[in-house]
Amino acid sequence: MSRLNYHHLHYFWRVATLGNLTEAARQLHVSQSALSAQIRALEESMETKLFERSGRRLVLTATGQRVLGYANDIFSRGEELESLLRHGVEPEYQQLRIGVLSTMSRNFIEGFIAPLINQPKVRFSLHARGMANLLNGLANHQFDLILTNSNVTADDQDTLWQSQLLARQPLAVVGPKGQKPTTSFPQGYTGKRWVLPTTRTELRTAFDGFCSRWNYDPDVQAEADDMAMLRLLARDTGALTVLPPVVVKDEIARGTLQEFMTLPNVYESFYAVTVKRQFVSPVLTELLAQHSG
Structure with missing residues (x-):
């Protein structure tokens, strides 16, 4: 070459x-x-x-x-340098490209990008993808970072990738307002219908393990691997579900749904994954720092 x-x-x-x-x-x-x-x-x-x-x-x-x-990296930085040399000013705005796992909670994503909303010199774009496409896009510099609820482990992680834990949300049983059982699990949950994450998800594995310890067999009416769909099913079917309360915070605030119980020692984790670069956008550095606590 x-x-x-x-x-x-x-x-x-x-x-x-x-x-x-x-x-x-x-x-x-x-x-x-x-x-x-x-x-x-x-x-x-x-x-x-x-x-x-x-x-x-x-x-x-x-x-x-x-x-x-x-x-993109080469010439966007070149244009910033040209602006600085000619006019003595920073570029008009900084661009941030964020890939998000298509099945993630939209409420969590909204909370993550909230610090960007009122920054007049920041432009950002959101792109929902499957996990494989997100990782490929990150490796190919199509994204500045990706958001996921699955950690990038050593088995599927290139050494150039960096994963930061953003938050751990407890997993809860959620159902229609006013229908919380008066007796403890599992007695109060006999005959209840459920809409649950699909069996291949970490959340479902955790819930199934919890049920096994109590010898409880849930009556599963429907399954979904997308948090937005699970949110709609929980809201409209009258069935119980298992998810982080942040997913249905609006429905809980309106009194449509209610948190029945928190599963002990069970969490959903959210991660930001980036790729090592010689230059990291200041707005990206600041955003991750705000979520590092």
């Missing part, structure tokens, strides 16, 4: 971020044919395809997505 041509890389970056060759050529004041030639030269120097054509659209390949992540 020949030495990287940053001029060609910049052209690739503009096309990839705009998603349109014609518009990129117009903004760069070059012809489409010249721009296409520059990108082909970059692909030849890298010995890989960066784009594939889908009809009249250019679509990034898997390698192209990864190259775009690095190009």
Whole structure:
């Protein structure tokens, strides 16, 4: 592979971020044919395809997505430096790209990003994905951090990744307001219907273990692996559920649902996962520091 041509890389970056060759050529004041030639030269120097054509659209390949992540870091920092040198001021705003596990509690996510809401010089985007796509996106620099309720363990963790515990939420039995059993578990829960996390989740494993200790067999009406769906089922079916109270805090505040009991020594943990970089956005550093306690 020949030495990287940053001029060609910049052209690739503009096309990839705009998603349109014609518009990129117009903004760069070059012809489409010249721009296409520059990108082909970059692909030849890298010995890989960066784009594939889908009809009249250019679509990034898997390698192209990864190259775009690095190009974002390179040229966004370059534009900040140019602004500082020319005008003696910091860039107008800082951008933060956050990936979130699609099954996580939206209330927890809302609480995490709350410090960003009133910062006029911060822009952020949220992207819901499955765990594998989140980790791939983080590795490819598509995200600055990801939020998950599953820790990145040594078995599936690249040494470049860093995981920070943000919070541990107790797991509780939640049900309709005014229907809390007057006797203790399990006697007061005989004949109750349940909507529960699916069997492959850590929350369900913890609840099943708790039931086994009491020789209790729950009557499971429905299952869901998505916290938003579990929240709706708990609200609308009249059945009991097991989840962190933060998930249904609005329903509890309105008196629709009620916390019946807290499961002893059972928690759901929430993590922020980042990748080691030479430069870390100040807004990201500050955000994680606010949640480190």
